[in-house]
Amino acid sequence: MSNTSYSFKENSHVIVNQGGEKKVMKKILSVALSTAMAFSMFASVAFGADAQLTPEQKFNALKEAGIVSGFPDGLSHLEKTLTRAELAKIIVNSLNLEPVTGVATYKDKGYSASHWAAPYIEAATAAGILNGKDATKKLFDPNGAVTVQELAKVLVTALKLEVPADANNTASAWAKGYVAAAVKAGYIADGINYQAAATRSQATVAAYAIYEASQVPTVKSYKVVDPKNVEVTMSNGDVVKVALETALEANKETEIKFTYQDKEYTTKVTYVTTVAQKIQSVKSDALKQIVITFDGAVDVETAGNEDNYVIKDKNFRSATVSDDKQSVTLLIDEDSASLTNQREIELEIKNVKNEDGSKTFNEKVKFTPIDVTAPTVKEVTSLGTKAFKIKFSEPIVGSTATLSSNYRIDGKAIGASVKFAFPDTVIVQTALTEGEHNVTVEGVKDFAGLGVAAVNNAFTVTADASAPEVVSAKSKDLKEVTVEFDETVKSVSEAYANSTSNKASIKIEDNKVILSFKNAINYTENTITLKGVSDYSDNKADREVKVTPTLDTVRPTVSEVELKINEEGHYVAKVRFSEKLHQDSLKRENFVLKNSEGKTGTVSGVNANGNPHLAPTFEDNSKANVILVDLGFGLASEKYTLTISNVKDNAAVPNLILPVTVDLDVTKIQNGEINRVWVERINSTESYVFVEFNKELSTDGDGSALSPAKYSLLRDGALIGQLTDKDLDVEMLTAKTVRIRTDKAFDFATYDYSVKASYIKDATGQYIKQGNSYELVKAVSETNAVNIKTDSVKAISRTEVKVEFDSAITSLVDSDFRVNGYPVVGTLAADGKSATLKVEDDHKFAATAAGVTLTTVRSLSSQNEYGIKLSALPEAGVVAKDEIKPEFVEDTMKIARTASATTATYDIELGLTETVQFNTAKFGAAAGAVANTAFEIEAKQGNDTYKGTVTSINYGTGKITLTVEFTKDDAPVANLGSNAAIVVKLKDENETAKYIIDTTGNSNALKAFTTSNVFNNIPSI
Secondary structure, eight states: OOSSOOOOOTTSSOOOOOHHHHHHHHHHHHHHHHHHHHSOOOOOTTSOSOTTSOHHHHHHHHHHTTSOOOOTTSOOOTTSBOBHHHHHHHHHHHTTOOOOOSOOOOOOTTOOTTSTTHHHHHHHHHTTSOOOSBTTTTBOOTTSBOBHHHHHHHHHHHHTOOOOSSOOSSSOGGGHHHHHHHHHTTSSOTTSOTTSBOBHHHHHHHHHHHHHHHOSOOEEEEEEEETTEEEEEETTSOEEEEEOSSOOOBTOEEEEEEEETTEEEEEEEEBOOSBOOSEEEEEEEETTEEEEEESSBBOHHHHTOGGGEEOTTOOEEEEEEOTTSSEEEEEEOTTSOOOOTTOOEEEEEEEEEBTTSSOEEEEEEEEOOOOOSOOOEEEEEEOSSSEEEEEESSOBOHHHHSOGGGEEETTEEOOOEEEEETTTEEEEEOOOOSEEEEEEEOSOBBTTSOBOOOOEEEEEEOOOOSOOOEEEEEEETTTEEEEEESSOOOBOSEEEESSTTSBEEEEEETTEEEEEESSOOOSSOEEEEEEEEEOTTOOEEEEEEEEOOOOOOOOOOEEEEEEEEOTTSOEEEEEEESSOBOGGGGOGGGEEEEOTTSOSSOSTTBOTTSOBSSOOEESSTTTOOEEEEEOOSOOOSSEEEEEEOSOBBOSSSOOBOOOEEEEEEGGGSOOOOEEEEEEEEOSSSOEEEEEEESSOBOOSSTTOTTOGGGEEEEETTEEEEESOOOGGGEEESSSSEEEEEEOOOOOTTTOOEEEEEESOBBTTSOBOOBTTBSEEEEEEESOOOBOBOGGGOEEOSSSEEEEEBSSOOSBOOGGGEEETTBOOEEEEOTTSSEEEEEOOGGGOOOTTOTTOEEEEOSSOOOBOTTOOBBOOOOTTOEEOEEOOOOOBOTTOOEEEEOSOSSSEEEEEEEEBSSOEEEOHHHHTTOHHHHHHHHEEEEEEETTEEEEEEEEEEEEETTEEEEEEEEEETTEEOSOOOSSEEEEEEEOTHHHHHOSEEESSSSOOBOOOEEEEEEESSOOBO
16 A cells, blocks of 8 residues: 555445345344353454454454455454455445456556456545555555555545544654544554554454444435425435525426434435426517516416516506416506517516415516517408408507408408407408408508508308307406306496396407496305397397306505606605505505604605605506605605505405515616707708707696707807797607707807707606706717717627617617627617627637627618617727626636645635736735635535635636635634535625736626535645
8 A cells, every 4th residue: 555645535336235234234233242242352442442342243243244254264364464455355345335347457467357356446446445556657566465554544534534633653654644543533552553564353443444334324215395395215214304595496406415313415306396486588579468488387366467567667458377377478558558679678577476386486577579570360250241350460559450441351342340459359340241251451560560461361251140158257356257258249238246236337358248346246156147248240148147256365565666756846656566456555654754764754745753744646546556655855865765554455355465665765866868969951051950868858838848948059168049949940859859940050170069958857847957957968969870889899798799879779680780700689778878799609709808899781770769770880890898707617626735734724726717817006915915805715624614814816827826724713723624615705896896807907807706615635735
């Protein structure tokens, strides 16, 4: 054996006896123990911590277990020495390792795969327990004698005993710690010759200890109770309940750790589930619809509640769960504006549960609607001989769908009454003959302005002689019932529940009749009567249906909070709730305002208790799901909180909200500003001046943007006068842009011009301010061109480039751009002033962003809302600035012990995506002190935790090396021992403070990271 390190790889090839073998072994050991007690034994202190068994008895127990064998004379001959080959066999058998056959990695004379000991030597080597004596020549020396100190090293490593760093004994220098550990544990006698050949007796004690230690229960199976709880069944039948700090990811194999019988176990588990665990995607390819896709099944009730989804200034009409329960289609209300094509928007999902209720989704998702597909005719259905129904592939604009001239039957124009049923259905009433027909549709458009292609759509007309029949009925609490019929319903003359005294209002949607009752229906079964139910063939009948209502037991929740300023200058909290509310929700005492110090009554708009002086109101009484809380005009520029309680829904048995506190940040209320001003020549004496704001503008009252007195021209900073004094010269080009006709001359070659806009209100009635002034000044541009800001082009990741525009655009066309010659996928920011262009992973940039170049086509299609195209970049393009943050490269952490005999000082090397440096320009030369505040380092060895302090940092090419000194309870320690788990964390503050940055001159901060690894044997340097 050599004095090199013998590493023991935990769980490597270890197989533990189970079942019947274990029972036999227990019986053998029991017999051996009984035999030992029957005699007056004097167990040698020199051998074994177990004084109940002599080395001979331990030999016999190991022999019965098939681990060792005696000599031909039947004796153990424990006084004899043993060879390295014999030790290999004993160790392999003790640990029940699988012998490795057919392999011979050593080059000793006479050693080959057929050598009797080769399978054991190779297995022990593969497990890291034994090494060769000469690594260069690859020699094992199978016939060489094993020394006591070499045996101690194998024993201590296999049993994972703590090795002292300051051992003092007669062993060789490399073995002192191992001998000391074995002596302390009672496996080797103190004071003997440790460099002498070991006896079979000593090897037996070692093998028995290793074998006994390996006879511990193993993991037999596991059961995932829920993502944070696992029940592990051990081989002895015991069940260990393991509570996890971090929830398991669904359908992903994950390693967990737990302790059983004072032993730490590691096993891999998989949380197999078909219920939703995450949102896979949010998409909109029709501007009135949004499709949310989950990775599993969701709860139909909560996922199908449209009030659980929020987009600012949008109302949802319905939320439809797919048959497989893995997607939800949201329909934006007919009265709400549609989404803007190719403009990023945010959707908030609240209180949506997965199918088994183990997870509730409360998160915000940004997505970009992309509607580039024209609607098609999905289905044509005959409604008898007097009408037919057309269902389109997506929501369509009603005004384009109700023109009878848009429809032809068998190639001929028709005289018809067309009824539109939002979102995607029209009913065309016209006389038809029975048989085959074709309908051609054109002029019908979707909300992206794309029209239906004029193609023939075949359908069959059949006579209908039967009135609609009821298919089903279901209630929504006690005041709404939806009755579904087997065909499209034209009209219902009246409807009531149980008696004519409880009549309902009637709403028809295709084959569904929605009945709303002023008075609650019964908790038990109800008889719903519908009089005069007719179809489009004028078949009519009265129908009855039984329904037992389902009570609404879901509490209302806050979906969205927005702080605004109304036309009186009052701060108003606009609070959107998840459902329609009861009138009692408007009580002032339901709302309590506190300042940043948690105090009430500090502003003029509330009383001493923090309740608003003015009673809250519903934004829309018919929907009653948004409450406006007027907080007066005295809020300071700070953060407040608003506590909401006792708000209840409109259910027959009202549900109360759980008290909730929301933040109101006055500092974040956006001030308006002028985006840009440009001039367009009309003729030799007149021009148009365009003034584009960042907010929609008021067009009436004293803050009207249409008042000519509000616009003045400045030349080189000096006032010239109003642009015009004529009302007709000022007009709104868009909701945010004013066009002013003026006779003022512009000489851009000689002078700089600016426009001043004074005391203009935005569409909410708030005066637009520039700083503290109500006079906004903006330089005038000679051209209306929309340009890419060349100094804004920056590489923000290894696949993304961000660009900014000098004015907002509304349409971003991917094919306009190339990065390094490769195509991109672009995402336009919500304000239209910037975009992110992403290349595929196959075309990643260098970590330093070297040579990343943005180019455009010569004639771009991307444009603003006025149809002005984005200007092209120079043909050579623009080289992007480097804003790619350096990152830690996973699995690159290395550690080595420094040459210190008194302190646990280690060098920790961390691989990075690029070379970094200490930010001396900002922090001077105090590298160690500052870096120590940026890093958190600790080590764990067993139950001990050590704190690491960075004493210096070496900045190498593509890496940094931290010199770290570890202490325990603020006291120095000599070393960390074996199997130390090292955790290195670079805190988030580095990204803002920029202690460690890249070397490209752009001061990109090293990205925060946490990494860890377990090091069994740490080499010295």
